[in-house]
Amino acid sequence: MSDRTVLHVKGRVLAGPEDVRDELWAVDGRITYERPPGEALTVTGWALPGLVDAHCHVGLDKHGPVPDEVSEKQALTDRDAGTLLIRDAGSPSDTRWVDDREDLPKIIRAGRHIARTRRYIRNYAHEIEPGDLVAYVAQEARRGDGWVKLVGDWIDRDEGDLTACWPRGEVEAAIAEAHRLGARVTAHCFAEDSLRDLVEAGIDCIEHATGLTEDTIPLFAERGVAIVPTLVNIATFPHMADGGEAKFPDWAAHMRRLYERRYDTVRSAYDAGIPVFVGTDAGGSLAHGLVAAEVAELVKAGIPPVDALSATAWGARTWLGRPALEEGAPADLVIYDQDPRADVRVLAAPSRIVLNGRVVG
Numbered sequence: 001m002s003d004r005t006v007l008h009v010k011g012r013v014l015a016g017p018e019d020v021r022d023e024l025w026a027v028d029g030r031i032t033y034e035r036p037p038g039e040a041l042t043v044t045g046w047a048l049p050g051l052v053d054a055h056c057h058v059g060l061d062k063h064g065p066v067p068d069e070v071s072e073k074q075a076l077t078d079r080d081a082g083t084l085l086i087r088d089a090g091s092p093s094d095t096r097w098v099d100d101r102e103d104l105p106k107i108i109r110a111g112r113h114i115a116r117t118r119r120y121i122r123n124y125a126h127e128i129e130p131g132d133l134v135a136y137v138a139q140e141a142r143r144g145d146g147w148v149k150l151v152g153d154w155i156d157r158d159e160g161d162l163t164a165c166w167p168r169g170e171v172e173a174a175i176a177e178a179h180r181l182g183a184r185v186t187a188h189c190f191a192e193d194s195l196r197d198l199v200e201a202g203i204d205c206i207e208h209a210t211g212l213t214e215d216t217i218p219l220f221a222e223r224g225v226a227i228v229p230t231l232v233n234i235a236t237f238p239h240m241a242d243g244g245e246a247k248f249p250d251w252a253a254h255m256r257r258l259y260e261r262r263y264d265t266v267r268s269a270y271d272a273g274i275p276v277f278v279g280t281d282a283g284g285s286l287a288h289g290l291v292a293a294e295v296a297e298l299v300k301a302g303i304p305p306v307d308a309l310s311a312t313a314w315g316a317r318t319w320l321g322r323p324a325l326e327e328g329a330p331a332d333l334v335i336y337d338q339d340p341r342a343d344v345r346v347l348a349a350p351s352r353i354v355l356n357g358r359v360v361g
């Protein structure tokens with residue numbers, strides 16, 4: 001590793017939202033703010049910590065698990081969009097090999113999705129009944145990197161609408177077991193009715209969270225439960241509703257209501273102090289590499305630009321327990337020609353991607 005070129009990043013280094021420095025160096029893949037001796041390759045611009053996509057799926061497409069070469073392409077697409085840290089929100093593929101690749105984004109895994117029998121997309125999840133929930137949560141907590149992913153609600157074909165998937169007692173025991181094993185728990189929830197039980201059972205995060213209301217927002221805020229709205233995914237709700245309209249009209253109407261109030265929901269959550277993070281839901285039916293589009297959506301919902309940036313940069317990294325641009329941290333950063341704080345659309349066109357101290361894009 002010592003034969004590596006020293007990299008010198010000059011311009012405006014955004015070590016924090018208000019912590020702007022003139023330069024940094026990457027030596028042996030690590031950040032330093034002390035000028036090292038010798039020659040360096042210099043790159044110039046506005047530097048952000050490698051972006052975080054907190055809801056992304058590597059090793060998955062709309063039919064289920066994919067071969068490793070497809071997973072590799074997914075990870076490269078994310079990387080080239082500036083996503084250098086992924087919280088994988090559930091994958092049926094074993095992507096552990098990615099950890100040995102210095103040219104691919106770092107992944108924090110949540111194991112495989114855990115869903116109720118026939119209550120999720122085919123080939124994605126362990127589909128189980130409540131009596132097995134604690135055992136499966138323990139298994140996935142051991143397989144993952146500190147997170148477990150539940151499917152908290154889904155269409156119930158007998159009811160013809162979204163309904164909660166897990167009884168309160170089982171979910172409480174399962175979340176307690178995950179916490180005992182040092183893992184946090186998150187759940188996919190579109191609708192309103194699963195949220196109170198999950199939060200009171202001690203859940204750490206909710207994905208999508210379109211069903212937040214005046215009733216549940218204060219509860220999330222009080223308990224510090226984060227949300228990852230995935231607005232680029234919620235944008236597809238009308239299309240999903242059209243597809244299911246004939247068989248499930250109530251469900252379709254429900255999905256449209258959740259869609260219509262999506263920006264108000266996210267803004268109300270933010271205003272109440274609920275931590276909001278950037279996630280794209282890439283890898284199911286959505287493309288990889290949409291991180292800039294999701295940040296733009298959060299701004300459209302009314303989150304101030306610097307906070308929307310933090311939701312994919314400094315704040316997201318702190319939440320996930322990973323460093324940003326600190327001395328000694330892995331030199332994972334993205335460089336832009338302009339200040340992304342002034343206009344988050346800048347994120348759509350990174351000029352340089354630096355991963356482990358090397359320019360990779």
Ligand SMILES: [Zn+2]
Nearest residue numbers: 055089281284
């Ligand atoms: Zn997802």
